[in-house]
Amino acid sequence: MKNFKRMIFTGLIMILVLAVAAACAQTTPAPDVEAPKETRFTMAGSTTVQPLAEILAETFMANNADVRVDVQGGGSSVGVKAAGQKTADIGMASREIKDSEFTEFPNINVIVLARDGIAIVTHPEVGVGDLTIEQIKGIFGGTITNWREVGGEDSSIIVVSREEGSGTRAAFEEMVLGEEVLITENAILQPSNGSIRTTVSTTTNSIGYISFGYLGGTMKSIRVEGVAPTEANASNGTYPLVRSLNLITFGEPTGELKVFIDFMLSPTGQQVVVDEGYLPVK
Amino acid sequence: MKEKSGRMIADQTVKYILFISAILSIIIVLAIAYFIFRESIQAWKEIGFTNIILKSVWRPGQDQYGILAMIVGSIAVTIGAIVLGVPLALGTAIFLGEIAPKGVQALLRPAVQLLAGIPSVVYGLFGMVVLVPIIRRINVPGNSGYGLLAASIVLAVMILPTITSIAEDAIRAVPDSYRSGSLALGATKWQTITKVVLPAGRSGIIAGIILGVGRALGETMAMIMVIGNSVKFPKPLTANPLTFYLSKARTLTGNIAVEISYATGIHESALFATGVVLFALIIIVNASARWFIKRQSSIPTTRQ
Amino acid sequence: MINNKSISTLHNDPESLKNLKIRSTTQNVWFSIMWLAGLVTLIILLLVIGYVIIQGGKALSWEFLTTPPRGGLSGEGGISTTLGTTVYLVALTLLIATPLGVGAAIYLIEYAGELGLTSPVMRVLISIANFAVETLAGIPSIIYGLFGYALFVSTLQFGWSLLSAALAGACLVLPTIIRTTEEALLTVPDDYRRGSLALGATKWQTLYKVVLPAAIPGIITGIILSVGRIISETAVFFVTLGGSHRLPSSIMDGGRTLALHLYYLAMDTNAFDKAMGTGAVLVILIILINLSINLISGKLTARIRGGK
Numbered sequence: 032m033k034n035f036k037r038m039i040f041t042g043l044i045m046i047l048v049l050a051v052a053a054a055c056a057q058t059t060p061a062p063d064v065e066a067p068k069e070t071r072f073t074m075a076g077s078t079t080v081q082p083l084a085e086i087l088a089e090t091f092m093a094n095n096a097d098v099r100v101d102v103q104g105g106g107s108s109v110g111v112k113a114a115g116q117k118t119a120d121i122g123m124a125s126r127e128i129k130d131s132e133f134t135e136f137p138n139i140n141v142i143v144l145a146r147d148g149i150a151i152v153t154h155p156e157v158g159v160g161d162l163t164i165e166q167i168k169g170i171f172g173g174t175i176t177n178w179r180e181v182g183g184e185d186s187s188i189i190v191v192s193r194e195e196g197s198g199t200r201a202a203f204e205e206m207v208l209g210e211e212v213l214i215t216e217n218a219i220l221q222p223s224n225g226s227i228r229t230t231v232s233t234t235t236n237s238i239g240y241i242s243f244g245y246l247g248g249t250m251k252s253i254r255v256e257g258v259a260p261t262e263a264n265a266s267n268g269t270y271p272l273v274r275s276l277n278l279i280t281f282g283e284p285t286g287e288l289k290v291f292i293d294f295m296l297s298p299t300g301q302q303v304v305v306d307e308g309y310l311p312v313k
Numbered sequence: 314m315k316e317k318s319g320r321m322i323a324d325q326t327v328k329y330i331l332f333i334s335a336i337l338s339i340i341i342v343l344a345i346a347y348f349i350f351r352e353s354i355q356a357w358k359e360i361g362f363t364n365i366i367l368k369s370v371w372r373p374g375q376d377q378y379g380i381l382a383m384i385v386g387s388i389a390v391t392i393g394a395i396v397l398g399v400p401l402a403l404g405t406a407i408f409l410g411e412i413a414p415k416g417v418q419a420l421l422r423p424a425v426q427l428l429a430g431i432p433s434v435v436y437g438l439f440g441m442v443v444l445v446p447i448i449r450r451i452n453v454p455g456n457s458g459y460g461l462l463a464a465s466i467v468l469a470v471m472i473l474p475t476i477t478s479i480a481e482d483a484i485r486a487v488p489d490s491y492r493s494g495s496l497a498l499g500a501t502k503w504q505t506i507t508k509v510v511l512p513a514g515r516s517g518i519i520a521g522i523i524l525g526v527g528r529a530l531g532e533t534m535a536m537i538m539v540i541g542n543s544v545k546f547p548k549p550l551t552a553n554p555l556t557f558y559l560s561k562a563r564t565l566t567g568n569i570a571v572e573i574s575y576a577t578g579i580h581e582s583a584l585f586a587t588g589v590v591l592f593a594l595i596i597i598v599n600a601s602a603r604w605f606i607k608r609q610s611s612i613p614t615t616r617q
Numbered sequence: 618m619i620n621n622k623s624i625s626t627l628h629n630d631p632e633s634l635k636n637l638k639i640r641s642t643t644q645n646v647w648f649s650i651m652w653l654a655g656l657v658t659l660i661i662l663l664l665v666i667g668y669v670i671i672q673g674g675k676a677l678s679w680e681f682l683t684t685p686p687r688g689g690l691s692g693e694g695g696i697s698t699t700l701g702t703t704v705y706l707v708a709l710t711l712l713i714a715t716p717l718g719v720g721a722a723i724y725l726i727e728y729a730g731e732l733g734l735t736s737p738v739m740r741v742l743i744s745i746a747n748f749a750v751e752t753l754a755g756i757p758s759i760i761y762g763l764f765g766y767a768l769f770v771s772t773l774q775f776g777w778s779l780l781s782a783a784l785a786g787a788c789l790v791l792p793t794i795i796r797t798t799e800e801a802l803l804t805v806p807d808d809y810r811r812g813s814l815a816l817g818a819t820k821w822q823t824l825y826k827v828v829l830p831a832a833i834p835g836i837i838t839g840i841i842l843s844v845g846r847i848i849s850e851t852a853v854f855f856v857t858l859g860g861s862h863r864l865p866s867s868i869m870d871g872g873r874t875l876a877l878h879l880y881y882l883a884m885d886t887n888a889f890d891k892a893m894g895t896g897a898v899l900v901i902l903i904i905l906i907n908l909s910i911n912l913i914s915g916k917l918t919a920r921i922r923g924g925k
Contacts, residue, residue, distance in 0.1 A: 073871075075777065075859065078574070078885045085688025085862060102688070103777045103859030103871045104881070106574020108581070118776050131578055189457045194542065195373050196575030204374075213372070219459050219561060220542035222571045223884035233446060234457055244690045245887060307690055324819040328728060334720030335729070336742065338749035338795070341788050345760065348767040404654025412651050421655050423911050424662045430903040431665060432849030432876050435896050438883065439665050470661055477658075503644035524755070531757025533852050534880070566759050570852060573763075588763050592756070599755040603748065 070287045075103040076110015076123035079198060079224065079242060080276050083145065083307050084123060087295050090303055098287065107198050114279040115139050120288055122279035125198030142278045144295060146310040148243040149203055149272040150260035151253040152228075154235050159183040161254045164271070167207055170238060173215030178236065190218040191230050191239035199224065202274035203240050240272075244308040265310050273310065349592060353585035360579070365586055371544040371568070373576070378583040380590065382546040386461070386562035387594075389547060390540065391529040393465025393558060394472055399522055401469070402476035406518075409477070410484035411506050429474035437538030440467040445539060453559055455550045459541035462558040467535050472525035479524060483517025484510055516608040523602035527595055533566040542567055565591045666904075669896045676894025686862045686878065692888025696895055698864040702779075702872035705865060706786065706858070707847050709779055711840060714787035718794030719836060721750075725795070726802040727824060754792035758852040761789050765857040777859025777871035785857045789850065790843035797842060801835020802828065834913050841913070845906045849899065851876045875899050 074084050081104050088100035105113070107124040114122030115136025128141055151167060153159070159181055162170075169175035170188055179185045192214050193200035200214075208214065219237075221227045224245045231239040232249040243260065246252055252260050255271060264270035284292050294300050301311040356365065360378050368379025405425065409418055440463055449458030487510050495505040511518070541561030550556040563571075569584050569591075576584050684695035729743040765785025775781040805828050813823040829836075859871025860881065873881065875895060882892035 073776070078860075078881070081860070082688060082690045082886060089688060099863075099866075101859070101861040101863060101871055103861050104574075105777070105856070105859070108575050108577045112577070116771075118771075118774070129577065135578075187454055194571045194575070195371075195544075196572050196580065198575075213375075216543065216545035217455070217561070218543060219457060220544070220563075220571065222537060222542070225882075225884040225886060226538070228887075229441060229883075229889070230459070233442070234449070234459075237457070247887070320819050320822065324821045327821045328724075331720045331724035331728060334717045335724035335746050337717055337721060338753055338791065339742075339746055341791070342749045342752050344768065345756065345764045345788075348764050348772075349760065352763075352767055401654055401657060404651050405658045408651040408655040412648055413655060417655070421659060423907060424659050426910070427666075427904060427907050428658070428662050430845050430849065430907055432851070432879075432896075432899055432903070434849075434851055434876060434879055434883070435669055435900060436665065438892075438896065439668055443664075443668065470665075473658065473661075501640045501644045503647050504640065527755045531755070531759070533757065533759045566757060569759050569763065573856070585763060588760055592760055595755055595757065595760075596752060599752055600748075602755075603751055 070098045072098070072100045072120040072288060072291060073103060073113075073118075074100060074121040074123060074278075075105050075113045075119035076279075077107040077125040077198060077276070078104045079107075079125040079147075080110075080123035080144065080278075082244075083276070083304065083309060086307055087300055087303050090299070091291055091294050095290075098291065100291070108196070111136065111139065111279055114281055117281050120280070121292070124277045124279060126201045126274075126277075128277065128279070136281075138282050140280045140283055142280065142292060142296070143275045143312050144278045145276045145301075145304040145312060146265070146273050147276055148260055148262070148265040148270060148310065149199060149206070149240050149274065150243055150246055151238065151255060151272075152231050152241050152246070152250040153238045153253060154231055154233075155249050155251045156235055157183060157238070157251060159253070160251070161257060163256055164207060167255070168209075168212055171203075171214050171218070172208060172212040173217060186236050189234055189237040190215055191227055191234070191237050192218040192220055193227065193240075194220045194222055197222075198274070199240065199242055203272070206272050206274075243310075246308075262305075262308075262310060275312075276309065346592065349585055349588045353582055353589050355579060356582035356586040360583065360586075365583065366590070369546045373572070373580040373583070376579070378580075378586075380565065380568065380583075380587055382544060383563050383565045383568045383587065384590065386540070386547060387530055387564040387566070387591075389557070389562065390461055390464045390468060390536070390564060391526055393461055394468035394529045395522065395526065397465055398469030398472050398525065399476060402473045402521075402525070403480055403518070405473070406477045406480035406484060406521075407506060407511075410481045411502070411510065425474045425477050428470065429478075433471065433532060433535040434538075436467050436471055437535035440464075440535060440539040448559075451559065453550050453556050456556075456559045457541065457561065459539060460559050460561045461540065461547060464536055464540040464562070464564075465558065467539055468529050468532060471532060471535065472528050475528050476521045476525040479521030480514070480518045483514035483521065486517065487513040516605045520602045520605040523598055523605065527598045527602065530564075530591065530594055530598065531566060532564075533570050536564050537567045537570055540564065540567060542571055565594075666900055669893065669900050673890075673893035673895070673897025673900075676890045677897060681891075681894060682898070685864070688862050690886050692882050692886035692891050696875065696878060696898065698862060699873050699875050699878040699895075701864045702858075703848060703874045705779055705872070706782055706854070706874055707844050709783035709868060710786040710790065710847055711843060713783055714790050714794055714843065715840060717787070718791050718839070719798050721746075721791075722795045722798035722802060723824060723829075725750075726799050727820075727828070750792050750795050753788065754796065758789060758850060761785055762853045762856045764788070765853060770857055776869065777857065777861075779858070779865050779868045779870060779872060782854050782858035783868075785853050786847050786850065789853060790846050793843050793846060794836075794839045797839030798832065798836050801832035801838075804835065805831045834916060838910050838913050841906055841910050845903055848874070848902055848906075849876055850874075851880050855880065875902075 081102055084102045088102055092098060092100060107126050110122035110124045111128060111132050113119035159178060162181060166181050171190055175181060177187050219230060221230055224242050227239045227241050228245050228250060231237050258264050258270045260270055265273050304311050365378055365380055367381055369381040370377045370379050409421060413421060444463050444466060445458035448463050491509050491513055492505055495509040542563045543561035544563055547557060547560040547562040550559050565587050568587050573584050681695040683697050685698040687694035765781060769775045769781035769784050770777060809827050809831060810823055813827045854874055854877050860873050860877060861871045862873050865872040876899060879892055879895040882888050882895060
């Protein structure tokens, strides 16, 4: 019987140790900072903007020890909602804010953080390097189904797209497909830039679209109307597919929050944007 | 005497505290049902029940929210997983329960447990990088590798431990006297297994399969990664009906997980409605499993 | 065991010998198939685990385990903060779920029976509670995610935090803890209870001093199973824990568990190698957890055999 009592004790001690560890973690940051008043901001929303925001926050915190910024994910809609309901100080969205959202949250304020090009990519073995907007429209709309029709080999095209509601997809539809053409029902749908990259780089005869930040690896990027998807071409306006990444606040930002947002838009902040592979705001 | 009544009061207090934890599960189930349903009311009202359940066009941009294609996708992939997974799972269960030597059991049983513990993201990644390229080699026009077949195979592996362990329990619950009786009558060991043990453990085995169905219907992350997530109603790619399983599809769970982070308003509500349908399906499946388990009565019941 | 020789001496006629031969051939064929089934299961496991560990092993190093992730598209850095967050979340979830789960199991096994037919309302309530536990066990994690988001994150305004995630996670593991504790309680022989009650102990004293200690290994198994479940869960925490790569400093902070980090790395960064490395760490953790469960349940069965 003693043995089992010992086991209870061991169990209890284990839980206690964990609890103490957790409690310690709560208190440790306090001694580090002289002033007990730590300003905290939460950013939440688009997982496309999240990696960029993480680096911006780290850079800002390196020079402002009394500020702590937590960057959460959730998705663009969550970002808008979080800012509108004040559950986060800054929302992030990789798409335009919808009219319905402005109606629901009339106080939200939208700030363009960066711009991002959308590249058309294919599996490396696809023998086509150049497409016009019309051809891309045909491929994603489902009227062009064989690479032969656009100067490639005789094999059927596998279309890879983001899911409905994605910021990247919304921007792609707006800039390429227009109002009347819908993305073909045959498309493989993937929930993130990363999974688009994995799908396109491993699926022969596939074509997809992806944020500039994810280019590279074993994908082939396509010239659109003869223009290569590079940051230079996007900045000088020759590359046509560019969208904005947005921050959303509840009303105009004030105080420390304004300092942080101004930092992100400052030359230092915008240099981070460029280093991460996005385009600065003009 | 005084000390004794103090102990009795403590005894009663503890009893009430324990009672509250016991009915907490009821409260949680009701809370889940309430919150999922509350968020979906807007969709049921504005789109209408039949337009959601019986229409197969899902285009949130055009305000069309039919989930029939996803219901079919979920059912098709579950059937696929059952067809592929059940023979293997039952074979493994029979092997573990009746045939395998002690040493092999000691190796295989933890292996089955481990299969159950592997995170579904890992299965998804494996399916995406290893399985999909192999399936792509099947030379049928329009076959991308992603689709019901890849999803069924991944799912078959994922439900294997559930079915195996419950079926093995059912097999082991069959009294040894049944076996010795059959062997004494001159039956071989295999005849004893098929004619005596399996029929006696039937309810438990069926319950295991049904719980496997529940697990299959509920799987999310791995499905997203291999099924293609197309909103199209799945159809055979050629005249051969078997190519149905090469077509891309989307499951109810995938529909929620893929779009929830982008959805607002009625779109979000429609995703919660998808959750309600999934919830209802799971409840039906689990209730029927419970019915079979009760017949087997191998699950712990209250002490009488 | 009955061997073929003894049967053949009983039945000497060629007809039944032939029949026996056919039957035993059939048996051999089927037994081989069953062996094959077992083998295939084992191979599948080795394939999946081997693939992840070999692919992810390249990224593994002491540095990888001890540096925090830097964030950003490149996915640079290690996984230290995500390990920390995982530990916090596991601890907090179990702190909530263990007392509730163990308490529920004790009531359902030890108290519910004694109500007997005296109170039909209670009987119905208990059978509904049993049904509820099974329902909870079968509910897909995506539904827990939707629920946790709607209740804890939005309605109760806990936001993305360890608290929201732990509450949703507690609902998720509750049935596991209840079921394993129930099984452990059922294996405690009734003699223990009668003996203690006969000595004048109250029911709770009996439970606390006699029955629970005997059931501890089973309860610990349930807790370790729950640890595994929390470590490998993605869908629930994706919508309740936020996903900040920093270490949370209070239970109201969000964070990122290992599995969530794997999901982010694979889906939203360029660091596929680091994703596989994280996957390898996850799989190794799960293997360790399974080993410890087997150790404990091995001890448990040894005790039951040797105990009486």
